[in-house]
Amino acid sequence: MKRSFVLGALHYLMLIVLAIFCIAPIAVIFSTSFRQQVAIFAEPLNFIFTPTLENYRAVLQEDKFDRYLLNSLFVGTVSTLLTLVIGCMAAYGLARFRFKGRTTIAYATLLLRTVPLAVMAIPVFMIWSEWKLVNNLWGLVLLYVAVNLPFTIWLLYGFVLQVPVELEEAAAIDGCGPLRIFTKILLPLMAPGLAAAAIFTFRIAWNEFILALVLTDKATRTLPVAASLFITDMGVDWGRVMAMASLIAIPPLIFTFVAARQIITGLTAGAVKG
Numbered sequence: 001m002k003r004s005f006v007l008g009a010l011h012y013l014m015l016i017v018l019a020i021f022c023i024a025p026i027a028v029i030f031s032t033s034f035r036q037q038v039a040i041f042a043e044p045l046n047f048i049f050t051p052t053l054e055n056y057r058a059v060l061q062e063d064k065f066d067r068y069l070l071n072s073l074f075v076g077t078v079s080t081l082l083t084l085v086i087g088c089m090a091a092y093g094l095a096r097f098r099f100k101g102r103t104t105i106a107y108a109t110l111l112l113r114t115v116p117l118a119v120m121a122i123p124v125f126m127i128w129s130e131w132k133l134v135n136n137l138w139g140l141v142l143l144y145v146a147v148n149l150p151f152t153i154w155l156l157y158g159f160v161l162q163v164p165v166e167l168e169e170a171a172a173i174d175g176c177g178p179l180r181i182f183t184k185i186l187l188p189l190m191a192p193g194l195a196a197a198a199i200f201t202f203r204i205a206w207n208e209f210i211l212a213l214v215l216t217d218k219a220t221r222t223l224p225v226a227a228s229l230f231i232t233d234m235g236v237d238w239g240r241v242m243a244m245a246s247l248i249a250i251p252p253l254i255f256t257f258v259a260a261r262q263i264i265t266g267l268t269a270g271a272v273k274g
Contacts, residue, residue, distance in 0.1 A: 029249070033242035040238050055243035067219070068226040072248075075137055075222060076205040079144035083201045084194060086145065087152030092182065094153070095160035106157055113150040121214050128215060135217040143215070144205040152197040159193040160186065195259045203252045223248045 032040060034051035059065065094106050124143060125134065133139030163186055171181045187194070209224040216225055227244040230237040 026249070029242050029245050032238060033246045035239055037237065037239050055239040056247075058240055059243045059247065062226075062229075064218070064221075065226070068221050068223050071137060071216075071220055072206055072222040072224075075140045075144065076202050079141045079148070079205045080198055080202045082141065082145045083148045083152050084197060087149055087156055087197060088182075088187070088190070088194075090149070090153045091156035091160050092186065094157050096165075106154065109150040110154040111150075113147075113154075117147065117208065118210050121210055124211060125214050134215055135220050136215075137220050139215055140205075140212060140220075140222070143211060144201075144208070148201040148204055152201060155197050156190060156193050159190045163189050199252070199255055199259055202255065206252055207248065 033055050034053070035049055036052055036054065039046065039049050090109075094102055128134050128139050128143075131139075133142065167185055168181050171185055176184070206222075207224060208222075209228075212222045212225050213228070216222065223244065227241055227248065230240045230244065
């Protein structure tokens with residue numbers, strides 16, 4: 001009994017430490033965003049300070065902030081929708097149709113996702129320049145679709161395998177066509193996987209910096225690139241950088257908390273043996 005109590009206490013202690021480790025950077029970002037520049041560099045650091053909204057006011061009144069926000073929303077939303085549509089169809093094809101190399105292709109899609117985005121910056125810039133997609137929001141959309149498809153296909157592939165083929169066969173006997181079977185039977189059963197794929201796809205498209213920096217100009221910047229404008233030769237305006245980072249973090253955090261249950265179900269239920 002005593003040993004069980006000790007193990008339980010250690011378990012919860014480790015969870016608390018892990019939670020503090022994860023929450024601490026977010027707390028530092030938000031607290032710094034409410035500090036004046038003088039308070040940020042004060043020594044020793046004072047944890048009790050008078051909060052100010054000056055950093056947020058400066059960020060929101062920054063020229064073209066609304067344009068940067070719309071750019072990020074467009075790129076994140078459109079790339080997420082396209083990734084889910086293409087990923088669903090690709091995952092269904094890999095899971096249901098038997099052809100040579102099917103398993104190899106399934107594993108290869110996940111392997112492609114391990115390539116660091118920074119490595120792709122120069123090759124992508126050269127190719128996108130030839131295709132006239134630099135400084136174009138659709139260029140970013142297509143790139144993020146390509147980046148996020150491997151993970152989306154792999155995740156949804158597991159969900160398709162878990163759906164009994166007999167359900168589709170019964171629907172076909174009742175007169176349902178392939179499209180109706182896909183939309184009315186398969187997609188509802190894949191809802192947790194779609195939620196998990198959507199949040200990860202949107203988060204990457206919303207937060208990605210390196211490729212967006214290389215492929216955008218003043219008119220097509222996204223919010224992460226706009227945050228780098230506060231880093232100048234005169235120094236770093238940490239208050240405004242953290243205020244911008246806080247604004248950038250809010251939509252993914254809300255999306256994650258709202259869909260948390262679906263995301264957890266999607267990540268666990270979609271993990272199947274190949």
